[in-house]
Amino acid sequence: MNSELIWVLTLLFIAVVLFATGKVRMDAVALLVIIAFVLSGTLTLSEAFAGFSDPNVILIAALFIIGDGLVRTGVATKMGAWLMQVAGNSETKMLVLLMLTVAGLGAFMSSTGVVAIFIPVVLGVSLRMKISPARLLMPLSFAGLISGMMTLVATPPNLVVHSELVREGLQGFHFFSVTPLGVLVLILGILYMLVARSALAGRNETQQGDDWKRPTFRSLIKTYHLAGRARRLALRHGSPMIGRRLDDLKLRERYGANVIGVERWRHFRRVMVDPQGVTEFRERDVLLIDMSASDVDLRQFCSEQLLEPMVLRGEYFSDRALDVGMAEVSLVPESELTGKSVRDIGFRTRYGLNVVGLRREGVAFEGDVADEPLQLGDILLVVGNWKRITQLGLHNRNFLVLNLPVEESDASPAHSQAPHALFCLVLMVALMLTDEIPNPIAAIIACLLMGKFRCVSVESAYRAIHWPSIILIVGMMPFAQALQKTGGVDLIVRGLMDIGGGYGPYGMLICLFMMCAAIGLFISNTATAVLMAPIALAAAKSMGVSPYPFAMVVAMAASAAFMTPVSSPVNTLVLAPGNYRFSDFVKIGVPFTFIVMVVSVVTIPLLFPF
Template sequence: MSFDLLITVACLAVAVVMFLLGKPRADAVALIMIVALPLSGVVSVNEALAGFSDPNIILIAALFVLGDGLARTGVAQRVGDYLIERGGSSERRLLTLIMSIVGMMGAWMSSTAVVAIFIPIVVRIARQSNIPRARLLMPMSMAALTSGMLTLVATSSNLVINSALIYRGLKGFPFFSFTPIGLPILAAVIAYMVFASRFLKGAAGTEATHRPSVNDWVARYSLQGRAFRLKVALNSPLVGKTLGRGGLGDNPDAHVVAIERRAGMGTSLLLATSESNIAPDDVLLLDVDVAAFNVQSFCERFALVSLRMSGAYFTDQRHDVGMAEVIVPPDSSLVGNFARSSVALRRHGLTVVGLRRADAAIEHDLQTTRLKVGDTLLVVGPWINIFTMQSVEHDIVCLAMPVESEAYVPAPHKQVYAVGCMALVIILMLIPAVPNVLAGLIGCLLMGFLGCVSLDSGYRAIHWRSLVLIVGMLPFSIALRRTGGIDIAADAVLSVAGGWGQHGLLAAVFAMTLIVGLVISSTATAVLMAPVVIAIAEHLHASPYPFAMTTAIAASAAYSSPISTAVNALVNTAGGYRFQEFFKVGLPAAIASLVITVAIVPLLWPAYPH
């Protein structure tokens, strides 16, 4: 073993130890390696930094932005609503739907982003269905990991291995080349988790420690039956008038929370003030003191149509209409003022719909009730106004935000544009003449032009830590190849499994990748394993594609460890799992993935094609 190889192996060992310890964090480890390898003389500075110019790095960044566009426009949240509607109270049906939809969505956007979006959705589903959240969260994360096996762009590890093939002068994988393997594995994992989820317990007490929901506040502040959605007919006398002139601006018994109005292909939520104009087909979101206000008579008088509401108190509109619980501090200028005539709340476009004093709800006369120090108010209005109030208002202090606040969608009327942009990107990626990175950048520009994302949100959506981690680990493949380390690793694998035949060798490659993936991220695993498996193919004078595909699938099958992927780390915290639960439940799924991969890959990519 040469001195340069010793230095390279030592640096790699130090990096793995730091990954295991979690100190410093993974991207800092990558930066340390970018500095250490050139200082050792094994690679040059230009080689160490070459990853920043890799087209796949730009493509990964573009995919983060595209995924953010799907989240900001509410596409992901609409899928969550569908789950709640279709799943009912059946745990098996809910689990199957959650895993299927998360798996499909993860094929087009970051699996980490999908899990971050779905954690509050799944927690809400678990609470409403009286199912322990631990029995749904880990299956969701396993589906998200499996989604990386469905398309070329589903996970960065696929792109890393694809890049390694291109670097060696070979053709990359087509966009859907992973799908024939990923779909059977996803089906097998879903079927397995329907059975195995019953063994997931999570940490004791996890179910009791959750943020309040809108439904909790509806009960706490006695809001049942007070919400109405009234559509303005074309012949309504309110058309062309303001809320004030129509008699709703300062009505003590009925208050318009907001106005829904058609905008393009969707609807937008408008602030409701005395000066707000009313147009045909507007929908008034009305909070009513039903004991003092006759809604039916009001509808007949002003030609309004009462629309059906399936949820309690505007929960059907939770993507647009928000709630917050606030308290009146001692130095507030609101003390002594009427609850609903607060200038501080009016300037934020918020309405007081609930008031609690001395742990009792005041259900009537909110318009004439004067505020006291320590009063707790429930305010309602557009989410963006609530967030603004929370950050700049000093006359009230925000006590709590509901769990639904995590489902806030900044651009709900842009959903069709976001889906169209994503579809265009996929179509462009299927055209051989269009590089994948160019297709991704075109999609990002279109989403920005159409308002699905902004420049600021796009930059925030990029997971820079992941990019730095990939770039920082890429020089190891150069160093190991130059110093002979890859050949040594390939020879070691061949000496053990060389006589096992094609299926046995692929199983050994899968197992080795799986073991490495227990302690480091799937991306780092792909960076380290890609040159090794390509070298194995070269030593055997065989096609590199079955070995590369097996490695890519194995890198995504990191079901058994809560520390090696951000996906598992997120649900580990939310579900309160123990390491043993991940290993006990995840290992059989990983073995099933191995069996399916080893069975299918040789059929699609023979090692010795005729």
């Protein structure tokens, strides 16, 4: 063992320790590794920074944007709502559908993002079913991990292994190369969790997070006594309101009717339009009206304006959470608006929002909110577009947004573009399947189209990229180069040959899987794949067999991070909401990791012969 190899292994050990302790950010550690390699002369400058030119790094960044587009357009949220509707009150059905849905979505977007979206869904379902969230949250995290085994682009380790094959002059994996294994593991995972959840049945204490301290649309409606005040009225043919502007109609002065929303047909579906003073009404519009200040008979109002009353269910606002926002706001001290009424301020014209309720000293105001002078300490309930509510809090010196309801997490700023987002996703997959267009180019095309269709904005696209993950991958890639350059890969392969070589290729597959699983306990699965991919290919070359089963077992083992809550971000996400202990993941995760290893070792050679 030469001095350069000792230095590389020492540096690797230090990096692993820093990763495991978490005292230094992982991306910072990765950058320090690059600096150490260059300053020590182990690698040249171009070798140390080679990761920045790797096409798969661009692909991973693009996939973050694709995932953000699915979130911003509400595709993922609608899947959660569908899940709750279909599963009903059956815990078994919920578990099965939850794991299938998360694994399906995670095959095309960040598993961490998918799990984060579904955590509040699971908490809500658990509350409704009166069961412990622990019975569903661990299946949720396991499904997130299994989703990495569904497609080539599902998780960075798959792309890292694919990139290593290409770097060695071999043909990389196809888009669905890992799918048969992933489907098999998913089926086994569902069956396993249906049995293993009983081990978590005694976990009754829940830490349901800040969402459960936040108000809901329903609680706000109750607090401000809004029930029974709102009406849905459709404009009939020949209504004198058709073609006229809201300000010109003076509905509030004449009838005490405050228009807080307009449902309008667009692209074969009803969408909610913000009512502004210049909004012109159209035939078939449905008006959402607050009649709290009205003494006019509703039948008289409808008769004069040719309006048809429509059903307004209690869940109306919750069902429209993608379109309609609701929040409590308060005047800031020394505001210039103190003493002025909502009408004096011209609140709707000025801020694009409607004031539908007022609380003073904790008591809901029963009179006409529009003409009541505002006092310091008053809390207003506003209704309108989520974006305008956010702007009111960020860019206004007079108002402070106090409480955003739970439904705010379901709001999607580009939900009307959901069909376009799905089109971009399908197009990307189709281009990747042709093998004529490189995967990074296909992903970039999909990103550009998402921008064209306004599924994402430039700002949201750059925010969506998880830069620490990108830097981690780039910073860990030099380790593979350094180990090869200093003979470290050959040393590790000889050690593996001494241990598992006598048992043939199957024994080597077991050794590789166990080694990946052990390393994955301390560092991320992406870093594990970066380190183990060249070792697996070198082991295959040493044994004179095909490299593909060895590369595939590394990809599978890297995603099998079930054993500890720190093995993967998805496990860490469910740790607190599920009130899990470290031992819970060990108890449930270790047996399932063994199952995945057996399945991989038996199945991979059938799909990728030695």
